[in-house]
Amino acid sequence: MSEASIAILKFHNLRITDCRVHVVKHFLEGNGVYSQRDLENKYRQYDRVTIYRTLNNLLQAGVLHRIPNESGMATYGLFDQSSTSKHRFDNHIHFKCNRCGQIECLDDREVPQVSVPKGYSVERVNLIIDGTCPSCT
Amino acid sequence: MSEASIAILKFHNLRITDCRVHVVKHFLEGNGVYSQRDLENKYRQYDRVTIYRTLNNLLQAGVLHRIPNESGMATYGLFDQSSTSKHRFDNHIHFKCNRCGQIECLDDREVPQVSVPKGYSVERVNLIIDGTCPSCT
DNA sequence: ATCTAAAAGCAACAATGTTGCATTTATGTA
DNA sequence: TACATAAATGCAACATTGTTGCTTTTAGAT
Numbered sequence: 001m002s003e004a005s006i007a008i009l010k011f012h013n014l015r016i017t018d019c020r021v022h023v024v025k026h027f028l029e030g031n032g033v034y035s036q037r038d039l040e041n042k043y044r045q046y047d048r049v050t051i052y053r054t055l056n057n058l059l060q061a062g063v064l065h066r067i068p069n070e071s072g073m074a075t076y077g078l079f080d081q082s083s084t085s086k087h088r089f090d091n092h093i094h095f096k097c098n099r100c101g102q103i104e105c106l107d108d109r110e111v112p113q114v115s116v117p118k119g120y121s122v123e124r125v126n127l128i129i130d131g132t133c134p135s136c137t
Numbered sequence: 138m139s140e141a142s143i144a145i146l147k148f149h150n151l152r153i154t155d156c157r158v159h160v161v162k163h164f165l166e167g168n169g170v171y172s173q174r175d176l177e178n179k180y181r182q183y184d185r186v187t188i189y190r191t192l193n194n195l196l197q198a199g200v201l202h203r204i205p206n207e208s209g210m211a212t213y214g215l216f217d218q219s220s221t222s223k224h225r226f227d228n229h230i231h232f233k234c235n236r237c238g239q240i241e242c243l244d245d246r247e248v249p250q251v252s253v254p255k256g257y258s259v260e261r262v263n264l265i266i267d268g269t270c271p272s273c274t
Numbered sequence: 275a276t277c278t279a280a281a282a283g284c285a286a287c288a289a290t291g292t293t294g295c296a297t298t299t300a301t302g303t304a
Numbered sequence: 305t306a307c308a309t310a311a312a313t314g315c316a317a318c319a320t321t322g323t324t325g326c327t328t329t330t331a332g333a334t
Contacts, residue, residue, distance in 0.1 A: 015300055017312065036290080047314050052291075054312090068265050070203040072211035072322080073290080095257060112249040114264065119271030120232060126265040127251065128205050134256030152331055154281065173321075184283050189322075191281090209291080210321080 033103035097133035170240035234270035
């Protein structure tokens with residue numbers, strides 16, 4: 001799994017450091033969405049600023065994207081690395097379970113066509129679905 | 138405009154206080170979406186904790202809803218007061234202009250039907266559209 | 275006009291976001 | 305392999321936001 005992390009980092013011309021490998025690995029291993037806090041708790045060996053900057057770097061490099069959420073805490077998810085579609089950068093569907101709080105990327109789903117009022121142009125569409133996930137049903 | 142604010146507060150069995158009237162009025166007058174900071178800046182006569190609690194109260198009463206966003210700062214919008222549909226509580230479309238940063242509620246738009254994988258149940262759908270608004274085109 | 279529960283204001287603290295700077299480290303090159 | 309250097313880390317520090325407790329003030333019922 002470290003192999004994959006390293007490959008991703010190299011692909012994006014990012015230096016291979018412990019923190020980055022761990023963070024990318026964490027996203028690769030779970031299909032989920034994580035906040036800075038999640039990573040701080042998991043990897044206490046790194047300073048929170050380092051994790052903060054690591055997330056920002058990965059964000060800027062296009063490895064991660066930020067998930068819109070209501071809680072007022074930034075959360076991050078991995079871009080679907082397998083997809084080569086241009087649209088992988090544009091459209092996202094996230095599912096948030098109201099019981100366990102877990103957020104998942106539903107990357108295989110197509111974002112439905114959306115109509116907007118005249119004069120508006122659409123660049124990106126984010127869909128956040130609330131409900132109950134299979135494990136909590 | 139204060140009339141409308143007061144009517145809304147009464148309808149929700151909330152006491153009529155200066156701060157609440159001002160905050161609701163602010164949301165009524167703009168079609169937009171505001172953060173706590175926006176309101177603090179506008180209404181410096183109120184303590185930020187008062188505004189914080191006012192927003193929470195309005196949220197709980199169902200006057201406002203929180204808008205999912207990527208920035209990591211809670212933002213609020215007014216529920217469409219005219220709609221009586223059950224779905225007004227469930228589905229939202231927001232448009233964020235990448236140039237001016239303004240967020241608008243597109244309450245008149247229907248949220249498209251979304252399909253989720255087997256085992257997931259949908260309670261609410263939030264759609265966040267990024268792009269360019271008419272004034273910035 | 276009075277009473278009381280609710281709201282506001284204030285202080286305080288936790289969590290998060292963010293920057294500067296000194297130290298350490300990854301990586302290209304000799 | 306060793307070296308040089310730009311980049312990343314760790315630490316301190318500070319700003320902003322989220323949150324709670326407590327005292328004072330006030331809206332609204334009587």
